[in-house]
Amino acid sequence: MEKHDVVIIGGGIAGLTLSKFLAEYGIDFVLLEEHNDFFKKACGEGITRFIAGYDFFDLYESKAGIEKYIEETNIYTKYGILQLYMPVLMTDKREIESELARQAMKRGADIRMNERVEKIEWNGKFILRPQNIEAKFLVGADGIFSITRKFLGKGKLRCAIAVEGLSNEVKLDDEKIHIEMKKSIVKYGYSWFFPKREKWNIGIGSISMKEFKKAFNEFKKRHRVERWKAGYVPVSKPVEPYGKNVILLGDAASQTITSIGAGNMPSMICAKIAGDVIKKFSAHGFRDIDTKEYGNALRPITKMLKQDHNLAFAMHFIVRNEYLIHKILKKYIRQASQYYKKLEREKGRI
Numbered sequence: 535m536e537k538h539d540v541v542i543i544g545g546g547i548a549g550l551t552l553s554k555f556l557a558e559y560g561i562d563f564v565l566l567e568e569h570n571d572f573f574k575k576a577c578g579e580g581i582t583r584f585i586a587g588y589d590f591f592d593l594y595e596s597k598a599g600i601e602k603y604i605e606e607t608n609i610y611t612k613y614g615i616l617q618l619y620m621p622v623l624m625t626d627k628r629e630i631e632s633e634l635a636r637q638a639m640k641r642g643a644d645i646r647m648n649e650r651v652e653k654i655e656w657n658g659k660f661i662l663r664p665q666n667i668e669a670k671f672l673v674g675a676d677g678i679f680s681i682t683r684k685f686l687g688k689g690k691l692r693c694a695i696a697v698e699g700l701s702n703e704v705k706l707d708d709e710k711i712h713i714e715m716k717k718s719i720v721k722y723g724y725s726w727f728f729p730k731r732e733k734w735n736i737g738i739g740s741i742s743m744k745e746f747k748k749a750f751n752e753f754k755k756r757h758r759v760e761r762w763k764a765g766y767v768p769v770s771k772p773v774e775p776y777g778k779n780v781i782l783l784g785d786a787a788s789q790t791i792t793s794i795g796a797g798n799m800p801s802m803i804c805a806k807i808a809g810d811v812i813k814k815f816s817a818h819g820f821r822d823i824d825t826k827e828y829g830n831a832l833r834p835i836t837k838m839l840k841q842d843h844n845l846a847f848a849m850h851f852i853v854r855n856e857y858l859i860h861k862i863l864k865k866y867i868r869q870a871s872q873y874y875k876k877l878e879r880e881k882g883r884i
């Protein structure tokens with residue numbers, strides 16, 4: 535039987551970022567991805583540059599796949615336009631994931647495509663079927679329908695549903711992101727217009743399936759795209775992401791910003807933290823390790839994600855009134871804009 539210290543299930547942005555760090559640390563691992571190419575799922579392809587004190591460029595160390603550097607977002611509510619200053623990278627996400635894989639493989643990583651893990655067994659070590667690979671430590675970076683989360687006996691996640699597509703018919707300022715937060719467009723969600731280098735990634739999503747269906751029917755009458763792609767975004771609070779010798783990462787652990795349905799940068803941050811904890815476990819030969827350390831190391835980001843989750847649900851289900859939501863957003867946006875301007879001054883534009 536083939537043996538490794540670590541197996542990562544899932545080659546999305548979470549698993550690939552982790553593989554980059556594990557390869558850098560010289561840890562023996564293999565990553566198994568079920569698809570034959572990267573970026574098979576729907577995504578708006580925007581990455582918020584700064585979150586929880588982390589800078590995307592410190593995690594990614596490349597400019598490959600970055601199509602635009604956007605600083606301003608217009609948020610359209612029923613009561614006016616709110617202007618948020620927040621650096622966002624508009625990307626070609628397939629290229630971002632391929633670049634992460636290239637960086638990892640340059641450092642010796644073993645990334646295998648077309649390898650769907652069907653079954654996880656535990657007998658003091660993990661055995662993955664049908665690959666027949668044995669591992670001391672397992673990472674489930676296997677997305678929203680995670681087989682690893684199921685193995686850990688953790689329940690299903692609450693999800694929003696969203697669709698996106700590429701369009702070249704948008705007539706808006708292409709140096710800005712545009713977000714519609716109006717109940718007349720969609721309840722319990724928003725629609726977006728993200729400028730890429732040549733086209734726009736546009737889409738709409740909602741926490742409510744019923745509201746989503748109604749809203750999407752109208753949205754697709756107004757906007758034409760090459761092909762609509764649908765997907766789920768976890769909107770549960772982050773789950774306890776560990777069990778004996780196993781951890782969860784990214785969407786599998788609901789490590790997303792509920793209010794904006796963003797999981798790219800949080801997944802990368804959690805992957806960096808996971809990499810550092812695994813490095814420590816590796817120094818002990820993965821014996822007598824306590825995976826709770828991963829939960830502890832994640833605490834600051836988990837706290838931020840939980841606060842955001844509570845705020846998002848309070849806005850949708852308690853405040854409800856669109857005028858009050860506009861007022862709350864206005865206050866939040868003023869504070870957030872100041873914070874991001876300061877960070878960007880310190881770190882430089884790119």
Ligand SMILES: Cc1cc2nc3c(=O)[nH]c(=O)nc-3n(C[C@H](O)[C@H](O)[C@H](O)COP(=O)(O)OP(=O)(O)OC[C@H]3O[C@@H](n4cnc5c(N)ncnc54)[C@H](O)[C@@H]3O)c2cc1C
Nearest residue numbers: 544546547548568578579580651677765784785796797798
């Ligand atoms: C429509 C839409 C728009 C979005 N827009 C944005 C956005 O603009 N910005 C943002 O930050 N976030 C956005 N998100 C969320 C973001 O895409 C996710 O949070 C992020 O991709 C999570 O990365 P991940 O690696 O955890 O999961 P995934 O990208 O889902 O990767 C999981 C990988 O695991 C593989 N896998 C699963 N099971 C197995 C198995 N059994 N064996 C082998 N491989 C397996 C899958 O093939 C997949 O490649 C959006 C989501 C949707 C649906």
